[in-house]
Amino acid sequence: MLRTFLLLTLFCCAYTAEPLKIGLICSGSVTDGGWNQLAKEAIEQVKKELKAEVSILQKVTQDKAGDELRAYAADGYDLVIAHGYEFLTPAAEVAAGTTMKIAVSGADVARPGIVTLDFDVSQASYQLGVIAGTLTKSGKLGFVGGAPIPSVKACYRGFLAGARAVRPDVSVAEAYTSWDEPVKSKQQTEAFFAQGIDLVYHDVDAASRGVFEAVKERNARNPAKPVYVFGCVADQNANPICPDHILASAVIRLDATFRAVAESVVAKTFAAGVVRENLQRGTCVAVLNPRLIGTILTPEILAGVERAGKQLVAGSLIIPGE
Amino acid sequence: MNDALMVVIAAQAVTAAVPLVLAGTGELLAQRAGMLNVGIEGLLLTGCIAGFTGAALGGCAWIGLAAAIIAAALLAALFAWATVVMRCDQIVTGMAINLLAVGGSGTAWLVAQGQGYAELPANAGFSRGIVPGLSDATQAWLRDLPFIGPLVFDQYGLALAMALIAATAWWLLVRTRIGVIIHALGDAPDACAANGIAVRRWRVGLVILAGALAGAAGAYLSIMRTHGFSPLMTGGMGFVVLALVIFGRWHVGGLVAACLGFGVIDALQSHLQSRGLNAVIPYQVFQALPFIVALIALAAMRRGTSGPRLLGQAWPTER
Numbered sequence: 001m002l003r004t005f006l007l008l009t010l011f012c013c014a015y016t017a018e019p020l021k022i023g024l025i026c027s028g029s030v031t032d033g034g035w036n037q038l039a040k041e042a043i044e045q046v047k048k049e050l051k052a053e054v055s056i057l058q059k060v061t062q063d064k065a066g067d068e069l070r071a072y073a074a075d076g077y078d079l080v081i082a083h084g085y086e087f088l089t090p091a092a093e094v095a096a097g098t099t100m101k102i103a104v105s106g107a108d109v110a111r112p113g114i115v116t117l118d119f120d121v122s123q124a125s126y127q128l129g130v131i132a133g134t135l136t137k138s139g140k141l142g143f144v145g146g147a148p149i150p151s152v153k154a155c156y157r158g159f160l161a162g163a164r165a166v167r168p169d170v171s172v173a174e175a176y177t178s179w180d181e182p183v184k185s186k187q188q189t190e191a192f193f194a195q196g197i198d199l200v201y202h203d204v205d206a207a208s209r210g211v212f213e214a215v216k217e218r219n220a221r222n223p224a225k226p227v228y229v230f231g232c233v234a235d236q237n238a239n240p241i242c243p244d245h246i247l248a249s250a251v252i253r254l255d256a257t258f259r260a261v262a263e264s265v266v267a268k269t270f271a272a273g274v275v276r277e278n279l280q281r282g283t284c285v286a287v288l289n290p291r292l293i294g295t296i297l298t299p300e301i302l303a304g305v306e307r308a309g310k311q312l313v314a315g316s317l318i319i320p321g322e
Numbered sequence: 323m324n325d326a327l328m329v330v331i332a333a334q335a336v337t338a339a340v341p342l343v344l345a346g347t348g349e350l351l352a353q354r355a356g357m358l359n360v361g362i363e364g365l366l367l368t369g370c371i372a373g374f375t376g377a378a379l380g381g382c383a384w385i386g387l388a389a390a391i392i393a394a395a396l397l398a399a400l401f402a403w404a405t406v407v408m409r410c411d412q413i414v415t416g417m418a419i420n421l422l423a424v425g426g427s428g429t430a431w432l433v434a435q436g437q438g439y440a441e442l443p444a445n446a447g448f449s450r451g452i453v454p455g456l457s458d459a460t461q462a463w464l465r466d467l468p469f470i471g472p473l474v475f476d477q478y479g480l481a482l483a484m485a486l487i488a489a490t491a492w493w494l495l496v497r498t499r500i501g502v503i504i505h506a507l508g509d510a511p512d513a514c515a516a517n518g519i520a521v522r523r524w525r526v527g528l529v530i531l532a533g534a535l536a537g538a539a540g541a542y543l544s545i546m547r548t549h550g551f552s553p554l555m556t557g558g559m560g561f562v563v564l565a566l567v568i569f570g571r572w573h574v575g576g577l578v579a580a581c582l583g584f585g586v587i588d589a590l591q592s593h594l595q596s597r598g599l600n601a602v603i604p605y606q607v608f609q610a611l612p613f614i615v616a617l618i619a620l621a622a623m624r625r626g627t628s629g630p631r632l633l634g635q636a637w638p639t640e641r
Contacts, residue, residue: 174600187338191593194325209550
């Protein structure tokens with residue numbers, strides 16, 4: 001009797017393998033239409049495909065990240081993705097004392113025990129810059145970022161290089177407001193327009209609403225001199241605020257990256273190091289707004305974007321560093 | 323002329339000052355009566371989410387504005403009950419109101435996500451233009467007036483309400499018996515009571531009025547300025563209001579001047595950033611600029627006795 005019971009227990013254990021438990025720590029709200037929302041959608045995709053158990057924490061600050069990671073470790077999570085550059089240091093500290101696997105998004109430096117996921121959007125930004133340099137009337141472009149962290153600065157450098165490649169006299173005004181405060185980003189974008197800037201690229205999260213709102217208002221006021229904007233991180237081309245004035249978005253294909261990390265945990269091949277996602281791998285790409293192809297986005301512009309893309313992939317074109 | 327940098331900055335300053343003056347006027351009236359509510363940030367945030375929810379579900383900006391005013395007034399009523407009736411510490415209660423609003427607005431936002439009304443329906447927000455209902459041609463004529471066009475008419479609807487409310491508050495405080503009573507409530511509540519004035523009822527009323535005004539300021543941010551909600555979108559504005567009330571020495575004129583001054587420096591930092599000064603000075607300096615100026619000005623100002631004498635104290639003092 002006892003033997004049958006033990007056998008049954010063993011049998012059950014073998015066949016009801018524990019599902020993979022994944023935690024996601026976000027720096028902002030998962031409804032920001034950008035960086036954090038993208039992560040939530042990607043992790044839900046992974047949850048579906050790998051039948052994993054998933055937990056998401058929102059608006060986690062840098063000082064809280066260590067505690068949250070330790071709490072996940074204590075709860076027996078297999079993998080936690082800390083979705084933001086600011087989590088790198090706390091993640092590296094926690095990783096030293098746990099068997100839980102930790103990945104940090106948006107960082108391009110290696111730390112012992114953790115995987116860092118580097119998303120190089122600078123090449124896609126270069127392609128957006130090519131569009132901007134061709135279309136700008138005033139020769140003045142604007143860039144608004146959440147904070148001047150390396151990944152955001154890379155977007156700015158790529159955008160500037162792309163625009164200068166087609167029109168050497170272009171200037172790109174650079175301003176940093178906040179990731180999640182649309183009131184501030186709107187005021188900043190209005191300031192851009194006041195100085196004659198007619199194309200704006202952003203790398204903010206929930207604050208993108210403010211940028212789009214400023215574009216919408218400006219165009220309603222002054223339809224003769226339209227202003228345009230680019231989306232970032234997520235495909236924001238269909239954003240309901242100003243869908244006819246978003247030329248293109250620099251998009252990260254985050255679901256592929258997250259799935260690969262989760263699978264490496266299942267297969268026990270998780271190894272510390274930097275995973276580099278970029279244009280070559282097809283994970284950080286420029287997506288043009290299909291509504292504007294053929295009208296504002298002329299065949300010549302499309303050809304220019306494609307040519308730049310080929311050169312960037314081939315390595316004959318390199319985005320200048322700092 | 324209206325494209326001149328000075329005019330653009332001045333117009334942006336007015337836009338930025340509207341919620342500050344609205345919430346600040348209410349807080350000033352309450353503080354004059356001895357009620358120190360540090361929960362303005364929470365009231366603003368409540369106004370933001372209630373305004374958004376009302377406009378999104380009701381399909382009309384006016385419903386949103388009403389919802390924002392009512393929700394924030396109710397939260398202020400809770401503060402009034404706790405501090406005036408239950409005699410809780412005003413600062414502690416105010417901070418609790420802030421925390422409550424952060425959690426409450428976040429939860430309401432999650433519900434909005436789940437129920438699928440995370441975006442305002444078309445035309446469910448107020449668009450730019452100061453007087454609702456005017457024809458497009460009239461609006462365009464008004465805002466093209468030199469100088470006063472952008473400053474006065476190319477604003478959001480509540481800018482007009484702000485001017486009316488601030489003027490009314492000034493008139494009430496300086497010219498009427500009600501003003502004398504409000505001053506006395508904060509300086510000598512015992513004397514008020516001796517004259518048959520219901521001190522606690524007045525204080526509750528003023529706190530609720532302040533809540534309603536903060537709610538309107540919150541609605542300004544969500545359904546007028548940005549046409550949407552994002553968590554913690556007030557970004558500490560409530561604490562700025564608190565500082566500006568003190569900075570304005572508890573006078574309506576001082577408050578309005580302080581808010582406009584803050585708005586000018588805030589707009590100026592946007593323009594300085596985009597004109598390449600980032601390369602020389604770290605951008606955080608620009609972001610902190612309005613706060614640095616406010617701090618220096620506060621420290622440099624002579625310490626006056628113009629404030630309410632018994633601010634933040636429960637009445638009656640002994641029970």
